[in-house]
Amino acid sequence: MRTPTVLALPYPAQGHVNPMMTFSQKLVHNGCKVIFVNTDFNHRRVVSSMEEQQDSSSLDGEESVLKLVSIPDGFGPDDDRNDVGMLCEAIQKTMPEALEKLIEEIHVKGENRINFIVADLCMAWALDVGNKLGIKGAVLCPASAAIFTLVYSIPMLIDDGIIDSDLGLTLTTKKRIRISPSMPEMDPEDFFWLNMGVNGKKLLKYLLHYAPSLHLTQWWLCNTTHELEPETLLFLPKIIPIGPLLKSNDNDDNKSAATKSMGQFWKEDQSCMSWLDEQADGSVLYVAFGSITLFDQNQFNELALGLDLTNRPFLWVIREDNKMAYPHQFQGHKGKIVNWAPQQKVLSHPAIACFLTHCGWNSTMEGLSSGVPLLCWPYFGDQLYNKAHICDELKVGLGIDKDQNGVVSRGELKTKVEQIFNDENIKFRCVVLKEKVMKNIAKGGTSYENFKNFVKEIKE
Template sequence: MRTPTVLALPYPAQGHVNPMMTFSQKLVQNGCKVIFVNTDFIHRRVVSSMVEQQDSSTLDDEESVLKLVSISDGLGPDDDRNDLAKMCDAIPNTMPEALEKLIEDIHLKGENRINFIVADLCMAWALDVGTKLGIKGAVLCPASATFFTLLYNIPVLIDEGIIDSDLGLTLTTEKRIQISPSMPEMDPKDFFWLNIGDLTTGKKVLKYLLYCARSLHLTQWWLCNTTHELEPETLLFLPNIIPIGPLLRSNDNDHNKSAATKSMGQFWKEDHSCMSWLDEQADGSVLYVAFGSFTLFDQNQFNELALGLHLTNRPFLWVIREDNKMAYPHEFQGHKGKIVNWAPQQKVLSHPAIACFVTHCGWNSTMEGLSNGVPLLCWPYFGDQVYNKTHICDELKVGVGIDKDQNGVVSRRELKTKVEQLFNDESIKFRCVVLKEKVMNNIAKGGTSYENFKSFVKEIKE
């Protein structure tokens, strides 16, 4: 079989770049070359984070099989990339044309003809570019199968009048709905485009997602970072979705790999000092607290979180990103914790000292928590995280939700109470261990996700 060259295109956000990078590294391990396309802005961040982690000579070995390139996202140097409305306007106007030009330039140079495109579900328009150039493709959903199904069903929900034809920003029903008789009920108020800011943003995001969904018919490869055990009803309802999860960085325990190769795709330098700190803690004693790459708290909520951790009187490892502008409350002295800017999360979650994970319920974090059998304390921030929380607590029963007070704040007392509840709930701990084994069996030889991935690679090579 020949060595195919695959072009990988993630949506430009940390929670999308990471799983696409893991997927790309798996392709490389299975005899493919990958050209990984970020936006110029994200490319600079990824490369500088890698260079910070080690000397750049090892990047060249990796570059021969996994090449990092970039195209413009259409925004100016000072534009805010966390502004989803701006991103959803700019991407369709700029990136399809830029991607087409990039592929044509690669083909002109003649070193690697691109044989296949793997696009993030939220970049599915790239399949149109591929079709125009005679290149087959696949979509990869880094979120849940439920997110995929909801996205796929937006036109149906509009047709059925559940969301109005003015792009779904007025709900025509107060009742909970079922997308299919086999799927759990959903509260329409939890639809992810209603939880990402103001109405204008919601409208633009929904319009952009509809633009992506229109291209899904161009491939039968609908890959998703999930497993049958996690979402059986959803996968039964939309059998086109092919589970290949959990997508985990397989080389975290491979000491022959450089730190940068392991953490390719990270926006921030990982602080590995937390691992030796964890080694000093008792088994099952530490709270791991991390809210992903997007969540922002105001000063009041930040104070309550800090003082809540202090109140638990337990050791904690807290990830506070470099872009955090909040000051620590003055009572937050002599705490039992360690604070880092960014952590090697999968390694942290697999450490025996970790007792529970205080999480925003992003799907990557959820998958990493479940893959390590760690109980989840769910504090969603926006988008599909709200639905993920319900799934974790009510369907899988491997976590506990945190409640806000009448002012929309999670109080320090609430945090302490829920931490105690999770520490003392043996049935949740037991279910986590059972689920971990089921989830991990999927990527072992002969497992469903393992076989699905192998079939996909075989298709590319043929």
Template sequence: MSIPSVLVFPFPCQGHVNPMLTLSQKLVENGCKVIFVNTDFNHKRVVSSMVDQYNEESPLKLVSIPDGLGPNDDRNNLGKLCDSMLITVPEALKKLIEDNNNIHLKGDNRIRFIVADVHVGWILNVACELGIKGALFWPAAAALFHLVSSVPKLVDDGIIDSDGSILTSKRTIQLSPSMPEMDTRTLFWFHMARHMGGSHYLNFLVHHCFPALNLTQWWLCDTAYELEPQVLTLVPSLLPIGPLLRSDHYYKTNATLRSLGQFWEEDLSCMSWLDEQADGSVLYVAFGSFTLFDQNQFNELALGLDLTNRPFLWVIREDNKMAYPHEFQGHKGKIVNWAPQQKVLSHPAIACFVTHCGWNSTMEGLSNGVPLLCWPYFGDQPYNKTHICDELKVGLGIDKDQNGVVSRGELKTKVEQLFNDESIKCRCVVLKEKVMKNIAKGGTSYENLQRFVKEIKE
């Protein structure tokens, strides 16, 4: 039987690359070859973070194409990045596929299927042009997929205007009677403004990305039925295949192996440090690849960790420009630039996760039964916080004061509250068991992935 080659293309942000690389590893485990396409800029970062561990002969091959921006352009300006990619990527991708398929006129290495992040869904037009089948992958909550696909109706019903601004005095909107109401303050496009004009982002999704749903019937999502039953019942075409986690054997047989696809090199010394801590004693503090604090907020966070008087593992990216406050002791903690997060969260020493509520972090926390202290930054994170705290009831929100700052006292109070809340801990364990059943043989997510693999192989 021939081995099909699949091209996988994520949006060029860490939170999009991670789940799509894990999906790629699942495809390889199920007998596919994968050509994983990063932008040139991110490809260099990914390969350098691997510390000579990347194998060119692997059935998972890393390649790259230009994003159209100059070497000194700011890739955190997502509006500029999206506009540039729309112009540059289609031709570059078409050339990559044609060059590959011309070299391999027959056999396994011809690209026969494309999996695109919905945020670059427009590349399925290239797939159609070349007669290649495609699928779309949504790396966030299913509820937000449904929200974006409902935008034309929300505009028609006079609830929002075409820029996404709320036209009603109501504080909540409801997409369906079977779904919980959504706080209009958590509509994710309002929280994108600092990286991309809010309306620009919404219009980009609605006009360039979501029309690609008409080009394929395969819509995949990194979620599990128990996490979002109402919306997955409402949108049966959206197939949950999550939680997308690196395989157990991958970690158990490779204790020193770094996770593929990271933009920063993982500091594995934190694992031996965790081994020295008591079970259920450590605060894990990590805010993802985008969050940046000002000096005042950074000080409050550092001094708040001291105030808790508990051991902590704190991830501070190397692009952090803030100085530690002079009163900061930090003697109970370990600070690293980047951590192997899935390994960390599965460690018995971890008691709770202080998180920005990115969807990958949320899924990894829930999959390991770790209570979440929610401190959202932008994008979909305020919605995820509400879902974690109000619907799933497996975490607590951290509140800002009248100046928009999370005080050291607030952090200490919420840490103590979470450590002492047995009902949250119990719900975390129950939810973990339910969620993990999905990816075991016979589970919904497992079976959906098997159906998808069968489609690729046919």
């Protein structure tokens, strides 16, 4: 079998770049070459975070088989890349043409002819580019199979009158719906585009425009497993579970920190690991809200003072772009605060008792793979649906409730932390689910075999 060269294209956000990078490293370990395409802006962030991580300039020889390249995203230097609506519009105008040009340049140089494209579900237009150039492809969904199914079902939901046909943000029904008789009910208010204001409409329009591109491939890969979403995978058997996508060999000391954290926008602070080593097993509350969540000063104060009130050791990730000041009453003496953490390593540390999370799917998968109970505080997008799935279907977490002013109070936080620390049923279900989920990526497991079949296909 030959060594194929795969072009990997994530949607330009940390929660999409991460799983695509893990997937790419798995391809490399299985004898493929990968050209990983970020936007120019994110490429600079990734490279600079890797340079900060590494002691030597070497990338363990991985750079010869995993090459990082970039194309423009169509934004100006000062545009807000967290503005999803504007980002989708800019991507649509700029990136298909830029990707085609990049592929042609690579082919002219004749180093590695690209044999296959793996595009993020939100970048399905790349399959059209591949089709035009005679290159086959696959889509990879970094979210749940339910969200994949929801995206796939948007045209049907419009036909059924559940989403109004001019793609406004009004719902024609308040009732919970089932996309199929076999799937769990969904609250239409949890549809990921509805809690994003005007951006939601632009995102929906963008996804709808590229929905037909999905039919250019039979490879619909998804970072999930049968145990987590059996009914959804039954309804849309075309979705191929290959999760959990986890960084491999965290204990492989031959790999530099830079290679292990490849794809991160921020430098990981490894000092939290030695701090965790000093804490008692099952004593620490891990608090991290992903790469986009923003709090106002009042909510930030309540969170900080709530952590004090729990009177338990906590590890709190506060990104560098946080503009909030700590409240003057905040003691924080039981905790450690870092800008960015090696999350998978943190969650698998024996000191961690529970994970206070925004319920992004990557965080959810990493939490479930470590058998850690989840305290759910979603921010936007698919996180609201994920919270419902974690608490109501899987029963491995608790939701955190907001008061009448839309604020999570320090008292509510303290109450829920106590509740989850003392809930033996949730802890037991987490351990059972962890075993089931992890079996999938062990030799002979469903995800393992699905991935092997995929690699075999692209090598042939």
